Amino acid sequence: MPRLVIDGKTVVAKEGTFLLQAARDAGIDIPTLCEHPAVEPYGGCRLCLVDVTRPEWDGWSKMVVSCLFPVEDGILVSTRSERVTQTRKVVLDLLLARCPETPLVQELAAEHGIDRTSYVPNPEPTDCILCGLCTRICDRLGTSAISSANRGVGREIAPPFHEAPPDCIGCLACAEICPTGFIQYQSGSARRVIWNKEFKMLRCPTCGRGHITEDQARYYDGRNGVPARYFEPCDACKRKEQAAIAVSLMAAPEGR
């Protein structure tokens, strides 16, 4: 098991984990925006930058993003060296210029001593920080209905051609994972709308509540092998029936 030192504290980390996790396990907080346990690390927000060195490097050190840097035995890590702090500030200052009205960004910036951006604030404020969590979770679920479009400053998250995304099943995973609430949706008992696509809800035969879209049920049935009828009762009603369903699933592990 690799032994490393983070901010002066000796830490024993699990082999194959990333530095961010090792630091968190040791109770050391590193700011992040694009990291989430449900998806692969991305390295886009650059907030989790840390300084890494070794005694034999003679004072030379390198800056890495901790969400992607695999732990190594014997490294010395600083999560708040002068240049780490300075760089993080520049990043937050820039992000605040992009999203001047987004509470999450405002709070994080304020924690780092930035109350107002020193750059030109975005004339069209947005809540999208381009952390890529929504597209990554959508890829992770295998739907890949939304993706990032355009390069550079024009980059945005959007369904293909800005139309209702044909592959979207209305699962709301993107909206749930979005840290700023940028992704809007409406969901009721009968219908749900997200990305300008309308979905019919599958209604619970017991209580009549719509709790999952028909597209979702079809998708999970087709791909993940969970039978559509598993979704028919809503969670509340299901709890009552749970035991029975578990048995039926075990009896038919391939689904159908």
Add this chain to the structure above:
Amino acid sequence: MRIESRQEFEAAVAAARQQGADRRREVLVCCGTGCLANGAAAVAQEFATRIEADGLDATLALHAKKTGCHGFCERGPLVVVQPEGILYTKVKPKDVAEIIDKTVAKGEVIPRLLYKDPTDKKAIEHYADVPFYKHQVRVSMRNIGRIDPADLDDALAHGAYAGLARALFDLTPDQVIAEVEASGLRGRGGAGFATARKWKATRKAKGERKFVLCNGDEGDPGAFKDRSIMEGDPHAVIEGMAIGAYAVGAREGYIYVRDEYPLAVEHVNLALAKARERGLLGDNILGTGFSFDLRVSRGGGAFVCGESSALMRSIEGKVGEPRAKYVHASDRGLFDLPTVLNNVETWSDVGAILEHGGAWFAKWGTAKSKGTKAFSLVGKVKNTGLIELPMGTTLRHIIFDIGGGILKDRPFKAVQTGGPSGGCLPADKLDLPVDYEVLTANGSMMGSGGMIVMDDRTCMVDVARYFLKFLVEESCGKCIPCREGLKQMLHIFDDLVEGRGKPGDIERIERLSRGMQLGSLCELGKSAPNPVLSTLQHFRHEFEEHIDAKTCPAGMCRELTVYQIIEDPCTGCHLCTRVCPTAAIAGKPKQKHVIDPALCIACGACFDVCPEDAIRFLPKKHEGGGHAPAGH
């Protein structure tokens, strides 16, 4: 016919050479992209038609060859008559008959078509005496312009695949790597990483399946060395990659070609097919048991696709976007398997190094930068084009001896090297020897070898802004410091050139630059501040003048400058009225002219043409006031 042994290879080369020798007279018609654009295809066709119609291949043993780019595109279409090596420039189809009748048949030179040295206006007969060519040492471009890229025998006659034959017949993979190590070869695509070190790591990496890749994305604006190599001598790339594959233990490879290079794709594909047909590629190469094959992958159409991790994603069929990673491609590259990626020029050097030996290559250059390097020389020099020179050549030699000096003999101001992430070097750096370390130490870089020469009529703040504008479009936008940083940096520069600069801007530029350098995910963002910081380092006063005095010392920023005609020297010659794009200048012939400030866009065209130095520019706020002239 497949070549399946050393003897057969030697026999094939000998036969190819004999065929070349039998053609006593040869005309080389440059059919590189530049000359084609100037009408070279019609010239080549005219030669072919006449040779065919008049049976000149029999009577004069004449052969017309379509070659790759000779590098001197601005003088094209170029034709060289062999064996004398007479160079004709700007040749038209109607000149062909005369070239055949006089030069080919009788050895007479046609003065009208000769190149004239812009410095002394003297006509030069021989290719080898033209200053643009005289000083060059060509290794990676050794056969460009000499061979017909579509003719494998012609390439064999000129030494192609001799390095591969030596590697496969005489050397072990470790000995091949040792030869490359001895050559001191470093990457020609940007970072200058030692090629042998990369190869060693990939050779050592565990795994049965490995790849060699060629980076032919060439995204730097104005660069065209890789295109010229792929179009003019695709076999050099294939040979180098086969050698590299043998050295690291790869059996597959890809040549990643920029999407805007259809001719390169065509020539590379043709060369691949021919090499396969002759047993120089594919299964059991040269009968040695070594197998290796290559495929072309078309580029993703963005500058960032040239970045190593983005390039690999793009070949995998994914979006060409850089990935943050802390494992080397030598361990986990394409499809997460051990991979070597080298630039087109690097690969092209490899064949020559194996043919002639590492020590041969290392005889050129400086302590840490060995061999020769291709540069594209553009901007305000008299001779522009593609050149190859020993490392360590001074900037002065390149710009003044090969480039022929500054256009219109204006003062030299700066040279930008290294492409969009490079930097600008001022006149007091002209005697620096060009090598990786020296350029970096002076705030610039080798990059892929772009050189843009600038004269005194260049605003350095605007130059930095030009590169920012390029990069802001080309950043992939994945990470915050690069995407948002470039946007904000451009805001600051827009303010500077439009007269809204404020105290503290320089410090803001420096702080933002540092944040981008340290914080960005890939080299694009990390190196994006280079053009900004190097202009700031060497031309800080220009920034200060834009901020403090709201003036542009070069008289180029239109919001800060007005142009005026000085009464005395103006002879009313009308030249300025002809070049003014907005018709802002009025005046009767032989009488003093005036510029209407309402129409003037401060482009400076009149200033550049006025033979009497009668035009001056002033800071806008001093308009009419007559003091603080920034021009004459």
